Amino acid sequence: MRHRSGLLTLFLMLTVIGIAGCGGDYPQSTLTPLGDFARMVDDVFRGTVRWALVVFVLVEAALLVAIFKFRGKPDDAEPDQVHGNAMVEVVWTIIPAVILAFIAVPTVKTIFRTAEVPTDAMEIEVIGHQWWWEFRYPTEGVVTATEMHVPVGQKVVLKMRTADVLHSFWVPQFAAKRDVFQARYTTLWFTADTVGWFPGQCAEFCGTQHARMHSWVVVESPEEFAAWTAAQRVGSPLVNGGVVAPDTTVPAPPVDSVVIKGQDAFVAGGCISCHAMVGTPLAGQLFEGNTNAGPNLSHVASRARLAGGMFENTEANLRRWLSDPQLVKPNTNMKLPRPLTDDEIATLVAYLQTRR
């Protein structure tokens, strides 16, 4: 008896925990879709759950009736045996088949509708790296990392691939998840209908720091988005590979002596061999053929997060990151040829913080 009540308590506890996991203010949830694509997927999910509920209620009701109404007594005769009854076999084959058909039709329809690549959408190229996401806007001339800006109400199509291993791009409130490959593009599309910051997560185990491969969709008004692209386009490493005319704006050279030292350290220290940087001579060329490079740092100070979204972009975190990236994020591709001196770190941090 004690064993039984223990099991019951365990069952109730698990149920409470399970229920507590549903609903609530969880931004990384597929249960609160905020775009057309996610809503189509959500409709299929909800339709399926509704059918499952109907089946559950009917089966449980039949079970309870059987238990209480037809409970056997010790002196009962043996009941009629229905083994091999053709009628029963046909009925309980047809009913589930019909229910599955009702689930399959909207599911297949949705698969086809979501697989269609829209032609009236703004294109964003998504590239997975161990362990951060790169976003390129060929028509805007923008290359950025971790934070994908999109204008509210504008359909975007994501053309996705990877620079190294398999990853899976997933922003739960806007779109389903899709694996990314080296040799071919996969696509996703969505129209975001709410302004704000919405988190995403790489959904394919892609190495030891897979859990620290975050992304955000930053949905903003068309005016804010235009201002963002105008600022990001300055010195873009994409101007040769993109379809926009090169931006001829020459960024103002640093005037602060610490910042100038930081820029010198950035160039002389070899940072430019992996990172594109506005105002440094080789940034564009190096970037184009180098898909294993690190993020474009031309406007790094305009981003809210660092290191694949692992931490906030603050002076202290930047210093921590530069002092020993392998300690902060083991196995990251950010490998320093030698440890930087405190002076170098201070000037680099001052320099990077001016790159807005």
Ligand SMILES: [Cu+2]
């Ligand atoms: Cu990944």
